[in-house]
Amino acid sequence: MKREKAFTIIETIIAITILGLIAFTITMINPLKKSYNRKNIHAVDFQMFLKNIESPKKHYFLYKIVGGKLLYMGSKESYKEYRIYKNGKMIILSGVNGGFYPLLDDVKSIIFKDIKNHLAMDVVFTNNESYEDVTSISYD
Structure with missing residues (x-):
């Protein structure tokens, strides 16, 4: 039997977790920048x-x-x-x-x-x- 090349379920879960962490980091940085800019606007x-x-x-x-x-x-x-x-x-x-x-x-x-x-x-x-x-x- 020939084995097909594909991602395992563990590799897929790890990739989705990493993408989720990156997306979470990006969404958290933007509001912090905006609040800092509002504090020192003048x-x-x-x-x-x-x-x-x-x-x-x-x-x-x-x-x-x-x-x-x-x-x-x-x-x-x-x-x-x-x-x-x-x-x-x-x-x-x-x-x-x-x-x-x-x-x-x-x-x-x-x-x-x-x-x-x-x-x-x-x-x-x-x-x-x-x-x-x-x-x-x-x-x-």
Whole structure:
């Protein structure tokens, strides 16, 4: 009697088990990646916001902080005065004489502080992410 070549039942069970483990691993990794990304969704926005206001090209200096909610800054380059404040869910940079530039979106609250003559701020986004930093902007 000639023996036909085929997989045994044990080989088939082992192959199905390995494929099941691979499929299970793939389905578990994807939700973990999505939840991690949702936790830090505004980290890059906050860093870009800081980079924008600390730009050496603009040479901002701290003028005064009013009630922790309104910030007055001056520019050594343009010799103008600017305000930063929260309007709705946005952080706005505006000139004293008008015009505005949105800096940060989806913000729940912002608090400006003076720490050792440098501007510090605490930003809380609408998804309750919270970031704080002490900037290089100081009184001049």
